Amino acid sequence: MTDQERPNTQDGFQVEDPVAVFAAFSREELRRWRDTEPAFDAALHEEAVALVLERLRKRSGNREQQGRGAS
Amino acid sequence: MIIQALQAENLFKYKKLSLTGLSPRGRILLSGANESGKTAIVETLCLGLFGRTAALEADQLAKAVKWGENHGSVTLTFLGPEAQSYTVSRYLDSKGHCQASLSRTGETEPLAKGVAAVNQQVQALAGFGFQHYIETLFLAQNDQNGTAREETIQALAGVAELDGLTHAFAEEIETMQEQIAAGDLHTASLQEELILLDLREEALGELEEERRRTQERAAGLDRDRQRWQQFADGMQQAATEIETASNRLLRCGLESTLESWQARCGGLEQALQSMDGVCHANQVEMDSRPGEGLRAGVKALQPHLSQGAAILARVAEHRHEMAIWLGEIPGKEGQESLQQAQAQIQTQVQHALRQRKRSGVLIAFSLLGAALLGAAGGVVQFQEGTELARSLTMALKALYAGWDPSLVPMLFALAVVFLLLAVNGVAQSFGLRRKIAFLEGEGDALDEQAEDARQRVQRMDGAAREPLARQVAVLTRLTGGEWLGELQQWADGAGAALLEETAQRQLLAQLQGQLESFQQEVAEDRTDMAAQQAAALQEQQLLGEELLRLESRIAEEQARRQQDQALRAQQAALGVTRQQLTHQIAVRGVARELLQGACQGLSTRFNQELRRFITRAAPLFTQGRYQHLRIDERLQVAAFSTIKNDFVDFDEISTGVRHQLLLAVRLALAQALAARVGHDPQFVVLDEPFVFFDRQRIRESLEALLGVSDQIAQVWVIAQEFAAEMGDAGDLRVMCLGEEDSLQVEQGRVR
Numbered sequence: 116m117t118d119q120e121r122p123n124t125q126d127g128f129q130v131e132d133p134v135a136v137f138a139a140f141s142r143e144e145l146r147r148w149r150d151t152e153p154a155f156d157a158a159l160h161e162e163a164v165a166l167v168l169e170r171l172r173k174r175s176g177n178r179e180q181q182g183r184g185a186s
Numbered sequence: 187m188i189i190q191a192l193q194a195e196n197l198f199k200y201k202k203l204s205l206t207g208l209s210p211r212g213r214i215l216l217s218g219a220n221e222s223g224k225t226a227i228v229e230t231l232c233l234g235l236f237g238r239t240a241a242l243e244a245d246q247l248a249k250a251v252k253w254g255e256n257h258g259s260v261t262l263t264f265l266g267p268e269a270q271s272y273t274v275s276r277y278l279d280s281k282g283h284c285q286a287s288l289s290r291t292g293e294t295e296p297l298a299k300g301v302a303a304v305n306q307q308v309q310a311l312a313g314f315g316f317q318h319y320i321e322t323l324f325l326a327q328n329d330q331n332g333t334a335r336e337e338t339i340q341a342l343a344g345v346a347e348l349d350g351l352t353h354a355f356a357e358e359i360e361t362m363q364e365q366i367a368a369g370d371l372h373t374a375s376l377q378e379e380l381i382l383l384d385l386r387e388e389a390l391g392e393l394e395e396e397r398r399r400t401q402e403r404a405a406g407l408d409r410d411r412q413r414w415q416q417f418a419d420g421m422q423q424a425a426t427e428i429e430t431a432s433n434r435l436l437r438c439g440l441e442s443t444l445e446s447w448q449a450r451c452g453g454l455e456q457a458l459q460s461m462d463g464v465c466h467a468n469q470v471e472m473d474s475r476p477g478e479g480l481r482a483g484v485k486a487l488q489p490h491l492s493q494g495a496a497i498l499a500r501v502a503e504h505r506h507e508m509a510i511w512l513g514e515i516p517g518k519e520g521q522e523s524l525q526q527a528q529a530q531i532q533t534q535v536q537h538a539l540r541q542r543k544r545s546g547v548l549i550a551f552s553l554l555g556a557a558l559l560g561a562a563g564g565v566v567q568f569q570e571g572t573e574l575a576r577s578l579t580m581a582l583k584a585l586y587a588g589w590d591p592s593l594v595p596m597l598f599a600l601a602v603v604f605l606l607l608a609v610n611g612v613a614q615s616f617g618l619r620r621k622i623a624f625l626e627g628e629g630d631a632l633d634e635q636a637e638d639a640r641q642r643v644q645r646m647d648g649a650a651r652e653p654l655a656r657q658v659a660v661l662t663r664l665t666g667g668e669w670l671g672e673l674q675q676w677a678d679g680a681g682a683a684l685l686e687e688t689a690q691r692q693l694l695a696q697l698q699g700q701l702e703s704f705q706q707e708v709a710e711d712r713t714d715m716a717a718q719q720a721a722a723l724q725e726q727q728l729l730g731e732e733l734l735r736l737e738s739r740i741a742e743e744q745a746r747r748q749q750d751q752a753l754r755a756q757q758a759a760l761g762v763t764r765q766q767l768t769h770q771i772a773v774r775g776v777a778r779e780l781l782q783g784a785c786q787g788l789s790t791r792f793n794q795e796l797r798r799f800i801t802r803a804a805p806l807f808t809q810g811r812y813q814h815l816r817i818d819e820r821l822q823v824a825a826f827s828t829i830k831n832d833f834v835d836f837d838e839i840s841t842g843v844r845h846q847l848l849l850a851v852r853l854a855l856a857q858a859l860a861a862r863v864g865h866d867p868q869f870v871v872l873d874e875p876f877v878f879f880d881r882q883r884i885r886e887s888l889e890a891l892l893g894v895s896d897q898i899a900q901v902w903v904i905a906q907e908f909a910a911e912m913g914d915a916g917d918l919r920v921m922c923l924g925e926e927d928s929l930q931v932e933q934g935r936v937r
Contacts, residue, residue: 127895128854128861129795133344137784144780159769163776170351 134171138164187312188265188900189869190291192234196258197250198226204930209918210265210867211899213891215908218922223929224904225327227922228871231902232324234262234274236316237286237305240326248282252927256280263291266311267866272297274308313863318342322855325848327874327904342858343792345785352781355774362767362774369760369767376753376760385750390743397736404729407722410470414722417468418715421476424461425708428477431457432701436694440687444498444654447684448491455484470718476707479700487693490680494654497676500669501661505646508639524636531629538622545615552608559601563594642666655685792858793817799854800847806890807846809883815847823847842878849875849887853894860897867899874904885912 141164148155191206200223208214216224229239229250238244251258257279266272271291278284286304289296298307309315314322321338340346431454438447458481465475510517513525562578569575570591582589642664649660658677664670683689797817804812804825814826816833824833825847836844849872860868872891876884884905891901908919920931 127897128799128857130342130858130861131344131788131791133348133784133788136344136788137348137781140784140787141780144783159772159776160780163773163780166773167351167777167781170354171347174347174351 134168134175137167137171141167187869188867189231189262189902190265190271191263192227192231192260193262194230194234194258194260196252196255197230197233197260198252199223200226200230200927200929201252201255202928202930203227203230204932205920206932209900209916211892212901213888213913213917214900214902215888215913215917215919216902216904216922217907217919219906219924222922222924223926224922225873227920227929228324228873228902228904230260231262231871232316232319234260234276235264235308235312236319237276237284237301238316240320240324245282247278247284248280251278251280265866267864269866272311274304276301276304314859318859322852322859323868324871325852325873325875327877338855339792340785340789342855342862343788344862345788345792348781348785348788352778352785355778355781359771359774359778362771366764366767366771369764373757373760373764376757380750380753380757383746383750383753385746390740390747393736393740393743397733397740400729400733400736404726404733407726407729411719411722411726413469414715414719417464417470417472418712418719420464420468421461421474421708421711421715424457424464425476425705427457427460428454428480428704429701432480432697432704436697436701438694440655440685440690441653443652443657444491444494444684447654448495451484451487451491454480455488458484470715472711472715472718474707474711474714476711477700477704479703480697483697483700487683487697490676490683494658494676494681494684497669497673498657498661501646501667501673502650504667504669505643505650508643512636512639512643514643524632524639527632528629531625531632535622535625535629538618538625542615542618542622545611545618549608549611549615552604552606552611554604556601556604556608559597559604563597563601566591566597567594638666658685796854796858799857800850803850803853803890803894804847806894807849807883807887808843809886812843812847823851842880842883845875845878846883846887853891853898856898857895860895866897868897869900869902870898871902872904874906876903876905881909881912885909888912 141160145157145160145164148160149157188208188210190208190210192203192208193206194200194203197203203226205214205227216227218224229241232239233242233247233250238247239250242249257277259275259277261273261275263271263273272288273291274286274288276284276286284301286299286301287296288298288304288307298304312319318338318341320326322342337346340349431450435447435450435454438450442450458477461477462475465472468474506515509515510521511523513523517523562582565572565575566578566582579589579591582593586593645660645664649657652660658673658681661667662670662674662677667673677685683693797815800817800823801815804815812825814833816824816826823836825836825839825843826832827834836847839847852872853870856868856870860866876887879887888903888908891903892898913919918931920929922929
């Protein structure tokens with residue numbers, strides 16, 4: 116196997132932060148709906164986003180708390 | 187996570203197992219024949235980490251204890267986050283009882299005790315649990331597809347967290363919809379209750395208005411009763427006063443004075459006026475005026491008394507004038523009195539006496555003059571030439587120079603004049619005597635008159651202290667009063683009832699009768715008033731009962747109204763709750779859509795990354811023959827066959843190539859897990875990954891293992907054997923021998 120055939124280990128497996136993905140997706144959706152749907156309820160959208168982020172923060176906090184307890 | 191040491195006693199086939207000083211980077215090659223204990227090592231590793239193994243369920247752990255032993259133990263040391271070393275120890279007996287503890291390596295104080303706490307802490311430190319380990323870091327020899335369950339893939343992709351939230355929202359939406367349905371049912375039942383309640387908005391007002399009117403009527407009756415009572419009390423008081431006054435009047439008799447009659451009659455009249463006032467001021471509009479007879483009697487009696495009183499007043503006035511005339515009391519200036527009359531008479535007498543005295547002197551002087559003048563004239567006339575006559579002529583000439591004898595008649599005339607003067611004086615003196623006698627007679631008469639007056643005054647005074655009858659009798663016997671006739675007339679007429687016993691008895695009897703009539707009238711009026719009061723009281727009691735009934739109905743209506751309000755409040759609250767729930771459902775619906783979209787994006791990109799990584803890793807294990815792979819969303823692999831010049835399904839590929847591709851997939855999953863939990867180095871366990879590999883492929887695959895990723899640092903590989911040319915000097919080679927129940931490796935050297 117040549118060096119060219121070897122995988123680029125410097126380019127590691129890229130995993131995405133689900134919270135960041137969600138935040139970006141919701142922002143994109145907000146922009147898209149605002150631009151395309153006059154009756155779009157932006158407040159409802161933002162409330163839903165806030166709810167999800169709050170739940171995700173809570174879950175993340177719980178995991179961090181467990182991790183801190185161990186380390 | 188990197189395994190630093192693995193030590194166990196009485197587990198699986200090993201009485202004692204000890205792998206220490208394990209390198210954090212490199213291959214650990216476990217080889218040996220079948221049943222030699224290779225898999226037992228990685229099973230012990232798994233048992234140490236998670237308290238269970240790939241082959242044994244949690245309730246089968248007693249089987250991990252070496253056959254014939256009562257208990258076993260494992261101590262695993264690993265590098266966790268931030269290069270911190272931890273030691274987990276587990277103890278289990280043949281009955282399946284387990285104990286566990288976790289501590290930082292070198293410390294005696296455990297971080298966690300007990301199986302559950304230790305498992306939780308190990309998972310937190312590793313960043314993955316048993317299932318993820320089995321499906322990503324551990325490639326079992328009987329694993330035929332190499333892929334993980336969807337849940338694990340989702341966890342690796344980061345979707346699990348969002349997907350879990352999506353499901354949580356779905357459950358919440360379902361719960362909220364159930365709550366809305368339950369709330370709707372409740373609202374409907376409340377509406378039925380409201381319909382049954384049938385509350386009329388104006389009912390309470392009507393009842394309260396009826397109560398107000400009833401209360402006003404009751405208050406009016408109470409006022410009427412009080413007025414009746416006040417009238418009755420006032421009438422009773424006035425009646426008592428009238429009875430008292432009447433009895434006092436009735437006690438009048440022949441021994442009573444006119445003042446007494448008048449006072450008592452006046453008292454009765456005043457009492458009757460009080461009764462009139464009471465009757466006039468009564469607020470119950472009762473047409474009652476008892477005592478008309480008494481009023482008539484008093485009215486009839488009053489003029490007699492007034493007339494008599496007027497006459498007696500005139501008597502008293504007469505007596506007063508007499509007293510003033512007698513000088514007993516001072517009178518007004520200029521008013522004639524006895525003393526003045528007496529003084530006037532005395533003065534006149536004195537004056538007459540003085541006049542009479544002067545008249546005597548005049549008479550004497552006149553007589554002397556007449557004698558002297560007569561004698562001188564006679565001497566001069568008839569005794570002329572005498573010495574005496576000469577002396578007289580000389581004296582006359584001395585007195586009157588013009589005297590001559592012819593003037594002798596003048597002397598006689600003068601003597602006559604003197605004589606006339608004397609006569610006049612006598613006459614005057616006589617008249618004065620008569621005047622003095624007259625004045626003295628008048629004085630005597632005045633004295634008599636005064637004495638008479640004194641006696642009359644005395645008798646008047648005496649009579650004034652007597653009862654009316656005797657007073658009138660005394661007065662009628664007096665004389666000289668202008669009032670006497672009137673008094674006599676009054677005594678014979680109007681005053682007879684006061685002065686005569688029979689007439690008086692009739693008068694008093696008549697008054698007595700009128701009093702009794704009055705008392706009867708009062709009694710009847712009071713009976714009427716009592717009846718009115720009783721009727722008012724009875725009506726009041728009925729109104730009281732009506733008020734109680736109304737109060738009860740009002741309280742009932744208020745309770746109904748409160749119930750209505752409470753029901754409507756509940757309905758409103760349910761409406762608000764429904765609105766909130768509907769809103770929350772909408773919020774969660776939007777959240778789910780966003781989460782699903784984000785999940786889809788995450789999955790897509792994770793799969794792309796996974797495919798990218800598999801595509802890069804697969805040629806390492808296939809000598810570059812399968813560089814073109816197609817991996818679908820379910821990670822099903824299709825390889826491009828240069829022979830068929832097309833993609834062929836996984837099942838169509840040879841078993842050897844299939845295992846090579848599975849190894850690539852598994853390493854990709856391990857890389858994904860390592861990337862997900864952090865960037866610390868990670869160990870993987872590959873149990874018989876090269877079973878269908880030829881030696882060349884084994885050798886190349888072994889070489890490729892550590893080149894796949896910087897994070898896959900420690901690779902545990904199990905195989906029947908590893909040829910000497912396989913691997914390199916850095917590998918830890920452990921040969922398991924079936925007949926040995928003890929295996930100890932220290933610092934890479936088998937002991």
